[in-house]
Amino acid sequence: MPGVPAEIGPGLYWIRMPLALALNHVNLWLIEDGQGLTIIDTGMDTPATREAWTTLLDGRFAGVMVRRVMATHLHPDHVGLARWLCDRCRAPLAMTLGEYLSARLIQGRMAPADRDSIRSFYARHGGSRRELEALESRAQFYVETVPGLPLTIERLEAGQHIRMGGTWEVRVGGGHSPEHAAFWSPERRVFIGGDLLLPRISSNISVFTLEPEGDPLAAYLKTLGQLGDLPDEVLVLPSHGRPFRGARARIEELLAHHGERLERLLEALSGVSKTAADLIPVLFDRKLDRHEIGFAFGETLAHLNRLWLGGLIEREVAPDRIRFHAVVTRPDERRRLAQQALEAPRATGC
């Protein structure tokens, strides 16, 4: 039930908070030990989520000291209520520096997260007027759903060990967001994965204005390679969907998913030049709402940049447009090239 804690291990609670999006919930985690309570992720800033937290903190966890609020990454469903919760509980916020600074940049609408930078970036990639408006409103949505952050943090870094009902190692992954934190407890056999490893949907992997020539798909593939060391019986706690076991099998499915998307783009570009906007329907063959346009644009560009930076397609840069082009290929060649694009970042760790 939304907002009701389910104990899934000693002192480890799962809370499902509602989201007013196509994705209708986010999972948050609480760890209670002799020292107090650690909150992992906050939910989006909505009246329903504030009410659910108030019920929890005045009810089941009344009188329990909150030691810290940890945010896995900067997205509104994870960090939206950070300031409110930290103020209410007089607790510090723990986050990686990359996530925190990126959040502050978007919140402040500082270039390149400002209106003009967003419009010119996506216009060069062929965005239509409707798409440009949707993309711009996404940054504004962030300001509204993450209304503030504490002014200081406790920094999370890869390899740190944190004591909270046992010892947890901080893992940091890329691709979905700059420095996404996750928590692995070898003794409890539990991995709190945030959005790095989801059971049913694939995490959004997007290029943004800050790194127009970035390769977030390579960063994500490298992260999946690193998560391949999780034993299969480990319980993975994802931010969306239900807890699951079988991390390695899920990683293989995600690799196949991205490989298939790379193949589709190679086919669509076979012997022709197209912009990223032209190619969105190749990966998303349904009508997209304003939110989904942003995810779809960023994801299409992420796959194109992986192919381009992997040396498998060409990029033609004109003052007003950026287009991509591939040589004519047969299906078996496309499969081989897609595999090459998937494997290089995992093998070299680039």
Ligand SMILES: [Zn+2]
């Ligand atoms: Zn996310």
